[in-house]
Amino acid sequence: MATTAHRRRPELAAFLRSRRARVQPADVGMPPGLRRRTPGLRREEVAQLSGVGVTWYTWLEQGRPINASAQVLDAVARTLMLDPPEREHLYRLAEVPFAPIPEGLSRSVGAEVQGIIDALDPLMAVVYTSRYDVLATNTAYRDLFLVPETVRIGVPNVLWTLFTISQEACPVVHLQRELPVMVATLRSSYGRHVGEPAWEDFIRALSQASPYFARLWASGAVAQPGPRVKTFRHEAVGELRMTSQSLSIDGMPEARIVVYTPEDERTRERVALLREHRQRLWPVAEEEATEIIREWNTRNPAL
Missing domain, CATH: 1.10.260.40 (lambda repressor-like DNA-binding domains)
Incomplete structure (x- = not known):
């Protein structure tokens, strides 16, 4: 040293x-x-x-x-x-x-990053900020997550969606196991943004919207992002066991590409089937999803 x-x-x-x-x-x-x-x-x-x-x-x-x-x-x-x-x-x-300057953090991705996650199809891929805001998605990700209730919520933030969506519409299985880990990961990022209005307002609003989030946040648990095996459900093909892996992005210090890869052969076959038929549970226009993300980032200029 x-x-x-x-x-x-x-x-x-x-x-x-x-x-x-x-x-x-x-x-x-x-x-x-x-x-x-x-x-x-x-x-x-x-x-x-x-x-x-x-x-x-x-x-x-x-x-x-x-x-x-x-x-x-x-x-x-x-x-x-x-x-x-x-x-x-x-x-x-x-x-x-x-600590990166909050004002300098990107709220969007360029064509190169979007092209990368698009090329990963049929693997689900998304670009998250350290606050779990959604900056970009590929079609495979939207196949699973872009359900009508998500659109009605109108907040392209994974945590907000998972804590406010109904149990029946939620594509994530084992929420009681997954949500504490996600909140603990959020807190590890929050340490770099304590006192910033955008972050404090987000924590306060989500605590009011979800008593369960408020309890988890009050626990003080901290965790770092890392690979995890998660189970999702899709009405057309059944359960999907996927491993999540985070990839850093040059020039975007608090954003990451998260890619979900099949954990077993059955899931691999079901993911391929989703791509082959390209069917959603409900028809939601791609433009509508893009507009939701754009409006959210306009209202929340700082992470």
């Missing part, structure tokens, strides 16, 4: 010096001044603009073993005009847990 820290500090010093050198006084609303022997801002200017002491910032840039808080690093990052990858790099070098 000490050896790693010893190696990171010189890298941190070099990184800060290089970023400081590229920011001109005019970039931050300062007069150019006279007799600048080096390009970019001076150390004292970075300290002043960041609201930290000159000595402290000098020690930080010299790679001395001083502690830095996330708030101070954010202030320095703003002064040095760091982009998201550079900000994350600064955190790593300073050995401070990295």
Whole structure:
């Protein structure tokens, strides 16, 4: 541990010096001044603009073993005009847990990601945020989950749907086993968003809509996402035992592709049958599902 820290500090010093050198006084609303022997801002200017002491910032840039808080690093990052990858790099070098800026998190997926999940058909695939908001789905996923009651609920969020849908319409079997794990996974993500209005409003509203969610949330259980075998039901083909696997997406730190693969041969055959007939329990227009997701993301701009 000490050896790693010893190696990171010189890298941190070099990184800060290089970023400081590229920011001109005019970039931050300062007069150019006279007799600048080096390009970019001076150390004292970075300290002043960041609201930290000159000595402290000098020690930080010299790679001395001083502690830095996330708030101070954010202030320095703003002064040095760091982009998201550079900000994350600064955190790593300073050995401070990295938290993405909520405003910078994507609320939609590009054509490349949509193409990937479409190509996975007949496997069910969906893009979730860390709050279980649905950003994109493929046809196989919609075959199973896009039922009329889901559309009437009008909230493309898996947790909200599962806690408010009727038992008869719900495609997930063993809810009493699955929901506690999902809520515990939600709480592990919530730690990065405590106090954010969008998250606090979501937790409060779902707690009011579902006393069961409120009880699970109050338990304080925490879990990390991971592969799980889940059982679903479809009126046309019966039960499906599927293994869920999460895949990260470059540039979307709090979103993930979740793919469901058949756990046994019987499920594999039933999934193939679903694709062959492409039948839903009820005819729901693809455009209607897309519009629900679009409206939800418009109303909830931050995760």
